[in-house]
Amino acid sequence: MDSQGTADEAGSTATPWQRPQALLLNFFAAHLLGRDEAVYSASLIDVLAKVGVGEHAARSTLSRMTRRGLLQRHRSGKRVYLGLTEYTASVLQEGGTRVRQAVNREWDGHWTVLGFSLPETRRSDRHLLRSRLAWAGFGPLQNGLWITPREVDLDQLLEGLDVADHVKAFRATTLHPTDIQEMIAETWDLEELAEGYRGFLRRWDIADPMASAQDVLPQQLLMHTQWTLLLRKDPGLPVEHLPSDWPAVRAEHVFLRMRSVLAPQAEREVDAIVERISLPARDATDPRDRQGKRTA
Incomplete structure (x- = not known):
């Protein structure tokens, strides 16, 4: 399941980081993650209104996220509150760790390499697997062979796909005469990645983000959402093999600075408009941890 929901909102004319589901997930990540709380549904509609989302679109998004297991309903009296499911x-x-580091400065020299071969009769499974691989930061090195510099949770990657018998995966290093920079340029669209970071800098690299002390929450949500969606497209390529002027370096600095500046006032605004209830403490252990993971 794709928590950012880019596919289910594909018909929207909004920029991806302005879509209601992505904004809501970033709201929960910034203000409720790690707390056993649920938020009054009307409060969530008020939050989305601050970033220009109409009531009908907001209600539809909340309903869809609940149906798909991203949010869970809780009742208190006649009111409905919404909280995160364990999966979300x-x-x-996991995403919270990534948003703090857009630049891969500590690469160990290893690639996760995944090869697969599916018959023509399973074309739809092949398409789904390719989509999962791209979403996880893999790039197609050649037909049926994909690579990423990240270590990958294979169980999570292949969950729900009946393809395990057709997949081989391992961690490996490159050998001479492979040119890593050339391989990266051939496997990923570096210009598209760079333009995404340049767009972020054009919008958020400003001298005084607190020039207006009111309505900081919308700025925070839009910035966080744009940033997280950028990182979802970024495979985490090692910085030593990227151009010297790689814009993610500056963009990472700007995001961390803006997040620190905006967070206190945004939290005060949330306290003023959001009604919450406490929930019983959940088991913080990821179910996959209890069962064991396969990684490569």
Whole structure:
């Protein structure tokens, strides 16, 4: 399941980081992750209104996210409150680590290499697997062979796909005469990645983000959402093999600075408009941890 929901909102004319589901997930990540709380549904509609989302679109998004297991309903009297499911909380927790580091400065020289071969009769499974691989940061090195510099949770990657018998995966290093920079340029669209970061800098690299002390929450949500969606497209390529002027370096600095500046006032605004209830403490252990993971 794709927590950012780019596919289910594909018909929207909004920029991806302005879409209601992505904004809501970033709201929960910034203000409720790690807390056993649920938010009054009307409060969530008020939050989305601050970033220009109409009531009908907001209600439809909340309903869809609940149906798909991203949010869970809780009742208190006649009111409906919405909280994170265990699955969504775990995805956001993992994402929280990534948002702090867009630049891969500590690459160990290893690639995760995944090869697969599916018959023509399973064309739809092949398409789904390719989509999962691209979403996880893999790039197609050649037909049926994909690579990423990240270590990957294979169980999570292949969950729900009946393809395990057709997949081989391992960690490997490159050998001479492979040119790593040339391989990266042939496997990923570096210009598209760079333009995404340049767009972020054009919007958020400003001298005084607190020039207006009111309505900081919308700025925070839009910035966080644009940033997280950028990182979802970034395979985490090692910085030593990227151009010297790689814009993610500056963009990472700007995001961390803006996040620190905006967070206190945004939290005060949330306290003023959001009604919450406490929930019983959940088991913080990821179910996959209890069962064991396969990684490559």
